[in-house]
Each structure stands twice: as structure tokens, then as C-alpha cells.
Amino acid sequence: MRGWLAAFVILCGFGVFGWIVLGKAKLILAGPSDGRMKLEWKRVRQTVAQSFGHRRLLLDRRSGLMHLVLFYGFLMLQLGALQILWKGMSGTTPSWADNATFSLTQEATVALVLLAVAYAGYRRYGERIPRLPRGPKPLLVLLWIAALMVSVVATLAFERLQQRAEASVFAPLSSALAAVLPASGADAGYEISWWAHLLLLLGFLVYVPLSKHFHIFTAPINWLLRPADAPKMEPLNLEDDTAEKFGASELGDLARKTRLDLFACVECGRCTDVCPAANTDKGLSPMHLMTKLRDALQGHNKSFRPAIDRPIATSGGADIRSTMTWQTENWRAGETKPSLIGEVVTEQELWSCTTCRACEERCPVGNAQLSPLLEMRRYLVLTEGRMPSEARRTLQNIDRQGNPWGFPRKDRTAWMEAFAAEMGWRIPTLRDEPRPDWLLWVGSMGAYDARARKVTFALVKLLRQAGVSFAVLGAEERNSGDTPRRLGDEFLFQELCKANIETFKRHGITRIVTACPHTFHLFKNEYKDFGFEGEVRHHAELLSDLLKKGLLASRHPVNRTLTFHDSCYLARYNGVTEAPRTILAAIPSLETREMERSGKQGMCCGAGGGRMWMEEPGKRVNEVRTAQALATGAQLIGSACPYCLTMMEEGLRKHEADEWAGAMDVAELLALSVFGEPRESGDKLSQK
Known part of the structure; x- marks a missing residue:
């Protein structure tokens, strides 16, 4: 009787799961195609490295190891769940599970998962990591996983009591629990724990696609369909006479790849943690951008109200407040869906972005947070002609004078x-x-x-x-x-x-x-x-x-200490990090010191995305980045970008450090070493 009833429950659970997933898939595929969602076999290696190797997650070692244990623990425990359920339904143990090694592996994995859950709870509610939201939902998931692990051990312990099995070093957890449980309740205990394990497992299966944990399924697909080439903006067909608008302003304008990104978002806050706009209190949080778009897409009418939600601190020390207070009511038939710009995302968020891609570089599921943001910018500029006055003036100058x-x-x-x-x-x-x-x-x-x-x-x-x-x-x-x-x-x-x-x-x-x-x-x-x-x-x-070919020779020493600031469009967009360092390494007597955030993980100077030509209220991004450079104690900030050079020099003046520190391009430094030319007589560095 148990077998047939369990089979019916399992069938119902998977049916509900399939129905929910099918609905999500339809929602994703309902979006227009922008050419980004395509299968490229050269992405397979990257998919394996990120999904199964946790390459980006391990940039934060403690968090990465914790997630690694949970990920592989769940995979391994599916075999244990299959063994428990099969034995409960058929009364026999599968041959592949009937050995001491399998038993020890399963119980050791249960112990590791419980430790990982405890550490996850400590990070979120004890250590209170700023980027991790706290509330009932994350706690519920942690308790759910812990209960699932306990049900595994309890089922195995009551099974040992039923069989009057001796304690075994190959089953340490179940043996220890069986030693304190009453033998008289073995049958009832086994029945309760077995059904509890099944219902918890199926309940979690159904809950996954309804929550951020849907990334378990969408993240590998997201990595596999992510464009293999350098990130770029897709062109618009401006000659399309049938187009009523350009860019994105409504939910229906969100492309398929963007929709897949939204359902892959794990709400880990890593993107917001490294966002220069977030770290300088500009009102933009890439994580909130994704979650707000996802919630709106799933059929909730979100009304906008200014920033009064709880603060989320970032690694830069800023408190970024959510720009939405959610007032949720389901859409009814014929009800107007909200506009993306104004009701879901504010214009301040759109124009605060420097397009540095730090969010995309740190995202563990391969999301492209910039894509919907830039499409909404396109709509404002091309369709409505709305933009900050400085941006309008800059575009007019480029159009008229080049x-x-x-x-x-x-x-x-x-x-x-x-x-x-x-x-x-x-x-x-x-x-x-x-x-x-x-x-x-x-x-x-x-x-x-x-x-x-x-x-x-x-x-x-x-x-x-x-x-x-x-x-x-x-x-x-x-x-x-x-x-x-x-x-x-x-x-x-x-x-x-x-x-x-x-x-x-x-x-x-x-x-x-x-x-x-x-x-x-x-x-x-x-x-x-x-x-x-x-x-x-x-x-x-x-x-x-x-230099490598010997066509240039850096003979003259440059007796300075230098820290190199990586340009976002050079390092993150195109992976060029070694070439400028090769130049610096060839210069005699030049001592280099790396900032904590360097290479692809470097922080933006604040000038990208058109921000070079726009006013920046409050704390400036370049001041934060310059402070990071000055913390190394270096006399020079090296760069390989005219925007970065300008922003670093301005930052030095703001920090009143231009009396003893300076900024130079790698070409200037190399020329100084090749030709031995002194810098201008008015240069404070040459006077020291």
C-alpha cells in the first residue's frame, strides 16, 4: 500500500514541478529574440567550469566552499534518497547501495551539509554579511534543508532498530541516533521519518522553481547560451519602418536572454557589492534591478515609491537603499501592466550605471545585468528624447563638432x-x-x-x-x-x-x-x-x-613605486591585463604594487557609460578608486586609458595627494625609460 501511495505522491509532485517549470519556460520564450540566446559549443567548457567548478563563487573562498559542499552534497544525497525511497516502496535495497562505502559516504555527506547549513545561517544572521538579505525566506530554506538531512538520518536510524543492527563505524550518525531511540517505536518512527523525507524532498522540488533556487536549473542553461565573444551591444535596425519604438519600455520588450537572466538570478548580492554606483550611494543596485524586473515579469503590479526600504550595505561602505517599496497585487484580466521606466526602474538607476561590467564579471550565474538597462536608455533617448541635460549637450556636441x-x-x-x-x-x-x-x-x-x-x-x-x-x-x-x-x-x-x-x-x-x-x-x-x-x-x-621583439629598449631607471589601475573596457570587456604589466615590469627600478581590486576585478574610475561627461552628485567613484590606490602607498597610479588618467588625477587633487603622487599612462612611463627624458619642469614628481 505504501508503495502505490508513494508512487502517486511522487507523480503528483513531479507533475506540479513540471507544470510550474513549463510556465516559466513559456514566459522566457515569449520574449523577443535579440540574437544573444544561442548555443555555442565553445561555451561548454565555461559552463562546466562555472556550474560544476564554482569558479566565480570561489572568488569568495568561504562562501564558495560552503556552496560547493551544498551543491555536491545535494547531488550525492539524491542517490541516498533514491535508495531510501526504493527500499521503503519495494522492501529491497538496490545492489549499488548495499555496501558499507555507500553508507559511510552518505552519512558523511549529511554531516557536511548540516555544517554548511549552520555556517550559511551564521553568515546571514550572525556575521550579518551586508550583501545577504535577512528575513523569513532564507531562514525557511536553511531549516528546510536541515530538516531534510535530519529525516535521512532518522529514517536510517529507525531502519537499524527494525533490523536490530549493531552499531557501525560505516554508519556513524544513524548508529548514534539509534542508540538513544526506543526500539519499541521503530516501526512507527520509520514510517513517519520515511514519509517526512519524501514530502520534504518533493516539497523542496516544487518550491525551487517558485524561488531564487530556480537557478539550480537555469544557471547552467544561462552559461551555455551566453554569447562566447566579448560582451557587446546588439545593433538596432533603425531602418525598420514598422517599428513604433526603439529600446525597452514595457515587460513585453524584455528579450529572451534577459528573461533567462532574471530567472537565473540567485539574489546573492555579489553584483551590488562590486558596483561602483552602489558603492557611492547612487541608488543603483544591480541585484535589485534584476529582482524587480523578475517580479514584474511574473505578474505582480509593483507601485513605485521613493527609497524608504531597508538599507543594503556594500563592500565600499555605502548604504544602498532599495528604490522600490513593493505593494503587490496580482494582475487581473484587462489590467494594465506597469511601465518598466518609472514604475519598476527609476531613471536615476538607468543613468547611474558606468557600464563597467563589474556586476557581470562577479555574477556566479552568468547574468548580463547591463542589457536591459542599456535597452531602457535607448528607449528614453531614441523614442522619447529624454536624458540628463549634460548627456544631451554632449551628444549635440559630438553630432555638430565631432x-x-x-x-x-x-x-x-x-x-x-x-x-x-x-x-x-x-x-x-x-x-x-x-x-x-x-x-x-x-x-x-x-x-x-x-x-x-x-x-x-x-x-x-x-x-x-x-x-x-x-x-x-x-x-x-x-x-x-x-x-x-x-x-x-x-x-x-x-x-x-x-x-x-x-x-x-x-x-x-x-x-x-x-x-x-x-x-x-x-x-x-x-x-x-x-x-x-x-x-x-x-x-x-x-x-x-x-618590447618583447627588442624593438624598444627601456634603459633608464624610473625610481618610483606604482600601482596600476585597470581600465574596465580593457580588462573586463577584452581580458587585456598582462600587456600593461609587461611594460611596467620592463622598466628598471619601477616598483609595482597591486591594489586589492585589480585586473578583471578592478574597480571602475567612474567615467564609462557616458558618465565622463555628466555631473556626479555625492561621493564620486573616482575618489573611492583613488583612495584604494593611495592605500598601497605608491607614488604613481598607472593607467592605460585617457578617461582613467583624467579621473585618477582629479581624484588625487580631491584627496590633496597631488603634491606627492601622480598619474601616468604606460606609454608615458615607457617613454621616460626609453628616452630618459625628464618630465616637465613644473611636474612635482620630477622635483622630488
Whole structure:
């Protein structure tokens, strides 16, 4: 009788589970396809490494090990559950489970899982890790898992009493429990614990797709379907005459991959913990962004009210308050669903993002938090024409004059005249050298900004010293389009992109080097969608290669201590972390010290995503990052990005550290070592 009843209960449990999962799958597949959700076999290795190797989870060793025990413990205990249930239903033990080794393995795993649960509870409610939300739901799950483990041991203990089995070292937990349980209650105890184990197991199975624990199933799929190439924005078809809008403003606009991301989110807070906007109190929490979109997608009408929810502290010390107080009521037939912008996500959240991808780099389930955010920016700019006034002014300047400041187009070549006057020789343009090995893309910062010009000068001198054939576009050079695209103006970006590609084709350009990581990423990864095929190198990569080939020799010592700040678009977007360090390692007497957050885990300077040209209220991101650099005690902050260089120098002034510390690009440092040139007489470092 028990067997048939149990089979019916199991069938019902799996039926409910399948019905819920099917509903979630339909909700995901109901979204429009944006080309990102595709199976690429080269992602299989990454999927295995992240899902089964816990590579990102183990960045936090204690949390990672705890999750590793819970993950593999559950996998191993499914065999034990199968053995317990099969024996209870059929009265026989499967041959593969009828041995002492299996028994010891199962009970040891139960003990480890209980320890992991206890530690998880301590981290959340005792140690009170800031990024971990506390409340009844997490506690319920921990108690549920603990009860499941207890039911396993209790079932095995009562089974030992029924069989009058002797205590065994291969069954330490059940033997110890059986020793204190009354033998007279063996039959009733076994029945109760066996059914408790079955119901707890099936209950948890049904609960999983209704909670954040659905990531058990969605996370591996998410990793497998994640695009294999460098992260990039997908192009919009602006010539679609049937399109009523561009970007995302409603729940129906959320793409399939975004919806899968929402259901994969585990609410661990790692994304918010490393978010520069979150760490400087800007109102943006990537975790809240995902959970709010997920809750809205699942059919809850969430009304907006300003930030009065409980604070969530981050590793940077800031208290990030949720920008929503949820007032939940289910949608009824014919009821209007909420708008994404304003009712689910605030405009402040959208414009606070620096697009640094720290959230995506730390996410253990492979989510792309930036995708819905940037799509909502596109909607505001392209469809409604709404954006911060500084962003509007920047886009107008780029459209009219080809640079963010609005300086005259004719001044783009002024840096070349200044260089010729200083050095006594002219930089070749494509008219002078029609078929160079490399096109040097100077960019708006390198051409107009006085500080970034020094980097351009150093790079030009190094290329000439190494005998590299290069030329510049001069007056033909335009804006690359990075700022318009990140701010949501896809129309202006595509206009610039197509014009630049036409220029490249006209001159037969197939190899480009640039000192700007944003331009580097754009040319290398996003111009491909518009027909550009060519080799694109960052100046740190090219200079590193020239050093390795012996075409440059860093002879002169630079007696300084330096810490290197990684550009987000160089390190996180494109994985370039070793090239700049190779340059620094080649410079005699230069002592380098790594910041705690460096490489792909480095913190943003605050200038990405168009934030370079916008006002930043309150605590500034660059000040926080500069403080991290100063904590190393280094005299110099190295960089390989004109935006980062500007932000670091500004941070040094804010911290009143510019009297004894400075910031330099790797090209400047290498030029200092190759040529032995003193820096400007007014430079405080050269005077020390």
C-alpha cells in the first residue's frame, strides 16, 4: 500500500514541478529574440567550469566552499534518497547501495551539509554579511534543508532498530541516533521519518522553481547560451519602418536572454557589492534591478515609491537603499501592466550605471545585468528624447563638432602642429603615407584634451623609435561613437560608425592601434556588426610586443613605486591585463604594487557609460578608486586609458595627494625609460 501511495505522491509532485517549470519556460520564450540566446559549443567548457567548478563563487573562498559542499552534497544525497525511497516502496535495497562505502559516504555527506547549513545561517544572521538579505525566506530554506538531512538520518536510524543492527563505524550518525531511540517505536518512527523525507524532498522540488533556487536549473542553461565573444551591444535596425519604438519600455520588450537572466538570478548580492554606483550611494543596485524586473515579469503590479526600504550595505561602505517599496497585487484580466521606466526602474538607476561590467564579471550565474538597462536608455533617448541635460549637450556636441566638448572640428589637428613645433618633425597622415602598417587612431581625448595629448606624444615617439610604419587620419578622423552608443543614441552611433568604416575602406585600413580602451573595444567587437573586418590593438598590447621583439629598449631607471589601475573596457570587456604589466615590469627600478581590486576585478574610475561627461552628485567613484590606490602607498597610479588618467588625477587633487603622487599612462612611463627624458619642469614628481 505504501508503495502505490508513494508512487502517486511522487507523480503528483513531479507533475506540479513540471507544470510550474513549463510556465516559466513559456514566459522566457515569449520574449523577443535579440540574437544573444544561442548555443555555442565553445561555451561548454565555461559552463562546466562555472556550474560544476564554482569558479566565480570561489572568488569568495568561504562562501564558495560552503556552496560547493551544498551543491555536491545535494547531488550525492539524491542517490541516498533514491535508495531510501526504493527500499521503503519495494522492501529491497538496490545492489549499488548495499555496501558499507555507500553508507559511510552518505552519512558523511549529511554531516557536511548540516555544517554548511549552520555556517550559511551564521553568515546571514550572525556575521550579518551586508550583501545577504535577512528575513523569513532564507531562514525557511536553511531549516528546510536541515530538516531534510535530519529525516535521512532518522529514517536510517529507525531502519537499524527494525533490523536490530549493531552499531557501525560505516554508519556513524544513524548508529548514534539509534542508540538513544526506543526500539519499541521503530516501526512507527520509520514510517513517519520515511514519509517526512519524501514530502520534504518533493516539497523542496516544487518550491525551487517558485524561488531564487530556480537557478539550480537555469544557471547552467544561462552559461551555455551566453554569447562566447566579448560582451557587446546588439545593433538596432533603425531602418525598420514598422517599428513604433526603439529600446525597452514595457515587460513585453524584455528579450529572451534577459528573461533567462532574471530567472537565473540567485539574489546573492555579489553584483551590488562590486558596483561602483552602489558603492557611492547612487541608488543603483544591480541585484535589485534584476529582482524587480523578475517580479514584474511574473505578474505582480509593483507601485513605485521613493527609497524608504531597508538599507543594503556594500563592500565600499555605502548604504544602498532599495528604490522600490513593493505593494503587490496580482494582475487581473484587462489590467494594465506597469511601465518598466518609472514604475519598476527609476531613471536615476538607468543613468547611474558606468557600464563597467563589474556586476557581470562577479555574477556566479552568468547574468548580463547591463542589457536591459542599456535597452531602457535607448528607449528614453531614441523614442522619447529624454536624458540628463549634460548627456544631451554632449551628444549635440559630438553630432555638430565631432567631439564631446564642442570644440571646432578644425582644431582636431592642432595637436599635430604642437607636436611638430616641440619635436621638429611632423607626424605622417595617410596622405603622406598611404599604406602604413598601422593607423593610429588618436581619438577626441588624444587630440583635444591637454593631458591626454601627452600620452599621444609619448606613443608617437615610441612608435617612431621602434621603426613602426604608422599614420594618422588627421582632419578626417571623427568620433568613434562610444559615448553616443552607451548613452543610448544608437542613431548617432550608427551614423559615426558607418562613416568611419567608409573611411577605413577608402584608405584600405585593416590594422588600427589606439590608446583609448573604449575605442579599442568598439572597433574590435562592435564595428563587426556593420561590416568592419580588421586587426585592432590597444597601444599597451602593441608596445608590449615591441618590447618583447627588442624593438624598444627601456634603459633608464624610473625610481618610483606604482600601482596600476585597470581600465574596465580593457580588462573586463577584452581580458587585456598582462600587456600593461609587461611594460611596467620592463622598466628598471619601477616598483609595482597591486591594489586589492585589480585586473578583471578592478574597480571602475567612474567615467564609462557616458558618465565622463555628466555631473556626479555625492561621493564620486573616482575618489573611492583613488583612495584604494593611495592605500598601497605608491607614488604613481598607472593607467592605460585617457578617461582613467583624467579621473585618477582629479581624484588625487580631491584627496590633496597631488603634491606627492601622480598619474601616468604606460606609454608615458615607457617613454621616460626609453628616452630618459625628464618630465616637465613644473611636474612635482620630477622635483622630488
